[in-house]
Amino acid sequence: MSDFLGYLLTGLGIGAGYALVASGLVAIHRVTRVVNFAQGAFAVVAAMLTSSLLAAGLPHGFAELTGVLTAALAGLLVGLVAIGRPGTTPGTSLIITLGLGIFAYAIEIVIWGDQPRSFAGVPGVAVVGGARLQAHYLLILAVTVPVFLAMAAFFARTDVGKALSACASNPYAALVVGIDVRRMGLLAFALGGALGGLAGVLTTPVQQVTFDSDVTLLVNGFAAAILGGLTRPVVALGGGLLLGVAQTLIAGYGGSAYQLEVALVLMLAVMIVQASRRGAVPEPAR
Amino acid sequence: MTSGAALEVSGVSRAFGGVFAVRDANLSVAPGELRAVIGPNGAGKSTLFGLIGGQLAPDAGSVRLDDVRIDRLPPHRRARLGVGVVFQAARIFPGMTTLENVMAGAHATTHAGFLAAAFRLPSHRREEREIRDRAAECLRRTGIEDWAHRPAEELPLGQQRALQLARALCGRPRLLLLDEPASGLRTAERERLATLVEDLRGDGLTILLVEHDVAFVMRLADRVTVLDLGRVIADGTAAEIRADSRVVGAYLGTAA
Known part of the structure; x- marks a missing residue:
């Protein structure tokens, strides 16, 4: 029983990382209709930069925050390239993000090399209800939960959040009421970058990062996001947590080699089922 | 140069694939005026509407709102300057x-x-x-x-x-743009809309009404502009328009 509780909490911690990546994908897709294949790179850039800053002697907190803000800036840059030109279709933007995601490999290898990196998180072992797990997993949850609550409040209660939601609902109507849809799209990319970056800095102490870690994060994040058709953040959160727990349980009770396959099978199953109903990725309203 | 007009469309053209949808169109709407733009199918009404609302940019000419040029501004900037838009499609x-x-x-x-x-x-x-x-x-x-x-x-x-x-x-809004607001409405809804539009004009709102239904606009509009094949072919009060042989020709399809 304590094994199970340990796996569950560990799985939630890993799933929180997927959920953050997924919610970044959802934030960008809702507002711009673009599936951002560079989403995993934000996590890698933030994690790598944080490891460098910590190695240079900068304090925890400051290093992680700098990593997340740099990822937000990277998100803004990806957005500028992908949707900056008026009239770029979401399909074209998707290919641009795919290209930028691969281009990021080159930059990451030049700056940080191709070896795995990590940095220390919360040290020690925590005991919860008889279950032993790395204490850092509790920090991941302690940060992720308030972030999701803050995002919910941001979208529901602030003018900017409402304007983002209006773009998500109908970009044509949003323009008519005076909302700068392009600027909101760039803001969504920056937000997506920050969320991806947060996933990177939170999970690196328990899962070291390499330049191509973005694939795992992206596949898992996308699998979680597609559950809600890339438009429902709450479903993406639930999907990410579920995926993390499922993978940890499978790894804990046997096949540790099959973690990524779990996400891929889930993602394909969801997409096939949804495609037969109404298209996995909904078309925008006009 | 101040014209005193709430909306001034001067020499506006817009072509699609070499074919002019609107050609050298001029239109001046006074503050508080209710102006109707009518014309047969394909006359360029929707294009003109898009050029004023900001969904389209003109190839030539200018659009001014209270003497401020808006023809190069994106739709959200025009909205912030006071252009209110109601589309035919439910946006x-x-x-x-x-x-x-x-x-x-x-x-x-x-x-x-x-x-x-x-x-x-x-x-x-x-x-x-x-x-x-x-x-x-x-x-x-x-x-x-x-x-x-x-x-x-x-x-x-x-x-x-x-x-x-x-x-x-x-x-x-300072200027309200209505794109075929009566289309697809039942008679009672149409009456209600007509009453509301008259009320809004009574408030002093400047209104530009693009409409296919000639009968609907003739009793509402202060002035009527008629488009045919992308050109303004007539501009005047409802009575003047009714008596205009070019308008009758455009609608009946005979040579004007």
Whole structure:
């Protein structure tokens, strides 16, 4: 029983990382209709930069925050390239993000090399209800939960959040009421970058990062996001947590080699089922 | 150069694939005027509407709102300058209630900053309350107050049109653009719309009404502009237009 509780909490911690990546994908897709294949790179850039800053002697907190803000800036840059030109279709933007995601490999290898990196998180072992797990997993949850609550409040209660939601609902109507849809799209990319970056800095102490870690994060994040058709953040959160727990349980009770396959099978199953109903990725309203 | 016109369209052209949809169009709408633009199918009415509303940019010519050039501005900037647009197609926000849709129309007029909103400061709460009251008034005026808390996508076509109108009014426009507002409406809805448009003109609002239904506009409009094959072929009061042989020719398809 304590094994199970340990796996569950560990799985939630890993799933929180997927959920953050997924919610970044959802934030960008809702507002711009673009599936951002560079989403995993934000996590890698933030994690790598944080490891460098910590190695240079900068304090925890400051290093992680700098990593997340740099990822937000990277998100803004990806957005500028992908949707900056008026009239770029979401399909074209998707290919641009795919290209930028691969281009990021080159930059990451030049700056940080191709070896795995990590940095220390919360040290020690925590005991919860008889279950032993790395204490850092509790920090991941302690940060992720308030972030999701803050995002919910941001979208529901602030003018900017409402304007983002209006773009998500109908970009044509949003323009008519005076909302700068392009600027909101760039803001969504920056937000997506920050969320991806947060996933990177939170999970690196328990899962070291390499330049191509973005694939795992992206596949898992996308699998979680597609559950809600890339438009429902709450479903993406639930999907990410579920995926993390499922993978940890499978790894804990046997096949540790099959973690990524779990996400891929889930993602394909969801997409096939949804495609037969109404298209996995909904078309925008006009 | 000040013309005193609320809306001044000068020498505007727009071609698609080498074919002129609007060619050298001129139009001057006085403040408080209710102007109708009519014309047969393919006359360029919708293109002209898009050129004023900002969905299209002209190839040549200028569009001025109260002597400010707007023809190169994107639609959201024109909205902030006071151009309220009601499309023929229902461009609403699905997933939001009718009231929320109309409140979104006030986006162009909000001033409280991001931080005020984030921390729910008094200035923001006051502004939000004021917008809610204004939205409720717009719903009442357009006759859809009973739908206020229903999802907007559940509204029938006529009410979705009314919702767009309420949303535009909530943005306190200086110029209201209506694209074939009577199309697809039942007779009673059409009467109600006519009454509302007359009321709005009574408030002093400048209105440009693009309409296929000639009978509908003839009794409402102060002046009527007639388009045919992308050109303005006549401009005058309803009585003058009725008597104009070129207009009759354009509509009956005979040589003008």
